Amino acid sequence: MKARVHVMLKDGVLDPQGAAVKHALGTLGFTGVDAVRQGKVIELDLTDGTSEAQIGEMCEKLLANTVIESYRIEVI
Template identity: 70%
Template structure:
């Protein structure tokens, strides 16, 4: 089963990479950009039937730093989404 985990910095946490992208876009002449936040996408191919709790545990223990990041799990309908 294919699962996608989107990890983002929590609101209020400084995003230096987002600021750099914002500055670069303005430097290229793009206007009207209020803010840029950069996250990461992690794609996992797991054994069929891997339960949602196990995927959450992977996120909590390794894939996301839950102090400063939040995550969203995109899994087949049976696994639900976080």
């Protein structure tokens, strides 16, 4: 069983990496980019029977800083 966890900064939290990417895109001549938010994707190889609740617990305890980040679990 595999799962992907998508982690992003919550709305309202400054994203300096996203701002740097936006600036770099403009420097390279790409126009029309109003904003960039950067996050991370974590892929997990799990044993069969691992529940989505257990994955959520992994996110809450380690994979995401829930004070400033939100996460979404995708079982694939």
